[in-house]
Amino acid sequence: MTAPVTFILGMHNSGTSLLARLAALLGLELGPEVLTRDSFEAKPAYDYWEHAGIVELQDEALHLLNRHWSTPQSHLPIPQDAWDGPEITRIAGALGAILDRELTAAVGKPWGFKDPRTVRLLPLWRRLLARRGLAARYLISLRDPAIVTASFADKGRVTPADAEALWRRSYLEALSYSEGAPRLVVDYDAWLDQPERQAAALAAFLGQPQAADDALAAVRDAIDPSLRRTRASQLRLAPFTVATAECLRAMIGGREPAARIAALLDRAAATDRRSAA
Template structure:
């Protein structure tokens, strides 16, 4: 398509919801994630997060008196602060850099859920085609995972889950309303992936993503490689239905 916009794929979801494995799969379909990716001992396969952007987001939250596990809502009018605008300037430059040699780029960091108003401005200023992938998981499974890794109480973890999901829903509602006001459709801009469905049928999930995100056709080898990211031992902390 001539003059097609560059495509930004934002993978959204609460921590411990499976966003890392989903992003890994998208990456194996040929979608760039950037030049610097981070990993830590508790996730040796990697978080598949662009380290430079994560550092900026983490620093901004800290400057606003928050952390990734703060259960308090974001401060009032935080988006209008000088520190938010400074972070936005840096993030815009980083994302523009990642698009130098590609027309598609994916980014995942659960902190993004809380900072979506900043990303809205970035998307508009760079004139990007934003696509959202929302990863969902049973909140009680998320809480069990956070208890095992971080020692969080169930009350704290469920509050965190609610905070992140509310932020996602609020942003998407605003996107859809804006698009509707412009006489455009927006449903295709958000794709919801359930953690259980991803583990049960990774190939079906890959097909759903490829169609929704309008990715270049993947080879059989790419599909097999992406599906192989899903391992049996990923079904931790399952809550009986």
């Protein structure tokens, strides 16, 4: 039986790179095309651990959908009929070819990938998996939305309001599309505050509980506590953003507060309906 495809989700700058590295150490195959610092002439501060081919295609898809992360439209809903457009269908075919190739190369081992762009394209991925009879599981990396909003607005050259709206959209869609599947919310700050507990939860989720100590050692090598950024408390977040973050924090470690999640998603759907009216 083929192992579930593992999606590593989260807003840009939310710790997905660290989570992907740890998942790989715990036995998740990321394939040979991952982007590290050595993939770039101007080396970034850290390895991205993203699949180069998937990133390129997903970036193109978001441009075609007019929802690229660098634009003010990044957080708007994507119309249902957009997934059937000829260019998106072409990209879906190319992503499906990568999926088939990577699963074959993984030789029965669990395979997955990380790309913050993925969360907005999950309807497309769900189709690809359904056609192949494949299951999914989800790792969701959470970080303080005030810090992420401030850093992404600076890095992405978008307004803080747009960055916050994309943060909220990313996690609401992650919650919606992963509903009913195995999922684990992982807190970036907990790698500093409660690393042993979180490493154990991640290792258990990936079916490697005996490897928790290896993950913990990797965290300690990767994170310098002296570089921890102060919380961006000067940035006032919208109440809906705060409610989304609080719901996700209640899920850390594998908890599933069903009524709270349902209420949050109902609120999101109602907000979209009002915006469309």
